[in-house]
Amino acid sequence: MRVRILAFAAALVLAALGAAVPVAQAALPAIPGPTCESAGGMVEYDTATGVYNCKGGEHDGERITN
Numbered sequence: 042m043r044v045r046i047l048a049f050a051a052a053l054v055l056a057a058l059g060a061a062v063p064v065a066q067a068a069l070p071a072i073p074g075p076t077c078e079s080a081g082g083m084v085e086y087d088t089a090t091g092v093y094n095c096k097g098g099e100h101d102g103e104r105i106t107n
Contacts, residue, residue: 071105
């Protein structure tokens with residue numbers, strides 16, 4: 042019985058975290074790739090998150106939209 046309650050609680054926590062990730066990504070500032078490069082940065086793919094980010098330059102750390 043305790044194992045079922047613990048598993049159910051863990052499932053609820055994971056579901057809540059899974060729903061929060063897209064919202065958090067949408068809240069990040071995003072710029073187009075050419076804007077990143079024209080400001081001295083490089084467009085880099087982050088395999089951990091699956092998104093492109095601007096590295097270096099004026100927009101360092103910002104997410105790339107297209």
